[in-house]
Amino acid sequence: MTDILIIEDDPEMGQIIKDFMIKEGFSARLCPTAEEALELLEGESFGIVLLDVMLPKMDGYETCTAIRKKRDIPILMMSAMTDERSKLLGYETGADDYIDKPFSIKVLTAKVRALMKRSGGGEQSGKLSGCGIELDTSSRIVTRDGAELKLNAKEFELLRYLMEHSGEAVSKDELFNAVWGCDCFTEPSTVSVHIRWLREKIERDPNTPEIIRTVWKVGYRFGEQR
Amino acid sequence: MTDILIIEDDPEMGQIIKDFMIKEGFSARLCPTAEEALELLEGESFGIVLLDVMLPKMDGYETCTAIRKKRDIPILMMSAMTDERSKLLGYETGADDYIDKPFSIKVLTAKVRALMKRSGGGEQSGKLSGCGIELDTSSRIVTRDGAELKLNAKEFELLRYLMEHSGEAVSKDELFNAVWGCDCFTEPSTVSVHIRWLREKIERDPNTPEIIRTVWKVGYRFGEQR
């Protein structure tokens, strides 16, 4: 997956940024014009856009507006115009952050990381974690404090759903529909039996569950207290 | 709902920021020390933190780390130290953005909006609060001054309804219909019994209720009179 889309008409500048981002472990794509970039955004998905404001035909503000119409991707504007008006215009057109040129490439990287972290994006890894439990949806491996737990299918799906909705009280019906599917002749009460088996495996003390809590008259809740 | 927590030891500066944020439609709370702020964060929930780096005892970086341990709330650092090292340290300790002092208050506002938009919308996720009580409809967790209260279903629904109509006198019939549903053979007088259990749990002194007041000949009212 290509992470970063750099829209920058100065080839030297663009290359510096791209090289550094790659060195930092991202993958990056450089694009000298807004038109090209917009086309690229149609086909590929990026984690973030670094957008130069001074561009040949279509300027950064127009570009920003155009990207926003299509995608809710984080946009970081880069500009030599350090005045208030320019910055405000940047934010108004939908930018997430604005950095003055010339900038420290390290600060730029930090900003990129901060934005990616916040937009939940970046990592599309399929790893869920909380309360010492890690669940990897692609390998279907679940660990507690690093040790692998052997869950069977229903237990895995239950845990996955609960972890995807970590902190929420999930109703038993919702759980049942999510794991068994809406049209199914199984007794919904089977949910609690599987929750039992699951607790047997993931809880330190299955009789006083701390990871999967019961929410009376509602259902269950995975994880943190608040 | 209090949106913005401003941690700033210079009272004049703090007040300017607070006033402007309020003028912009946010609600804001000013806090001169990190210690106080951390305590406040225990009990209340905020949409964003504006964090001054130069603070009396505990500095901004430490504070940032401490907040991050507790909450995944957006943090915007404000600092007169404009060098690269300081900024990187800010991002490393978990800040989402960093603004150099002196700054344009309008740019600060734009940054606040951008961050809020990004972090799950800034919209309250179904949290109700008042009188030191916080009620989260999605996790169904209720806290008073940060400590979790264990309410059962009817108590929760009663409190939710009252908080949704905070400051209003809600008639007993209205409450009964909202919580029990219109067609139900239960005695409506059971409402007062549940109010009692609820007061037992949320009031400091259940015999002289200050959070859920009785409105004679009408019903009950949550929170302050205006």
Added chain:
DNA sequence: ATAATTTTTAAAGACTTTTTAAACTTCAAT
């Protein structure tokens, strides 16, 4: 095909919540 594993069912038991009813207190009007 047989064995092993997983999933479902059903039912008992433990526990929590909700209701009821009755005694008690407070309020406001006479």
Added chain:
DNA sequence: ATTGAAGTTTAAAAAGTCTTTAAAAATTAT
């Protein structure tokens, strides 16, 4: 002050929910 209606408090009964088993059924692997 007295009175009756409105509100509170309590404890115990009733209703309901969740847990835990064990065994049967279904599925999967050998």
